[in-house]
Amino acid sequence: MAGRAVxxxxxxxxxxxxxxxxxxxxxxxxxxxxxxxxxxxxRSLVEARSDCRNRILKLLESAHIKLASVATEVFxxxxxxxxxxxxxxxxx
Numbered sequence: 001m002a003g004r005a006v007x008x009x010x011x012x013x014x015x016x017x018x019x020x021x022x023x024x025x026x027x028x029x030x031x032x033x034x035x036x037x038x039x040x041x042x043r044s045l046v047e048a049r050s051d052c053r054n055r056i057l058k059l060l061e062s063a064h065i066k067l068a069s070v071a072t073e074v075f076x077x078x079x080x081x082x083x084x085x086x087x088x089x090x091x092x
Contacts, residue, residue: 067083
């Protein structure tokens, strides 16, 4: 049995699996300044997108259009089709 355990420890696939687990448990290394700038920029873009979506939903609700109660994902394919149809309606 001892020989089998030694053979299992030297199995390359098992060593790779162990090293992946060990790498996943470690905190990520600090990013260089350019990488940190990109992460901050991406975060600002995501926040801007969320703000814009929230403004659109608030505008629709102020117009008594409850699109969120009809569509699961307002900004999905079906929701965007409904928004485009609303925009295309002629003014009264």
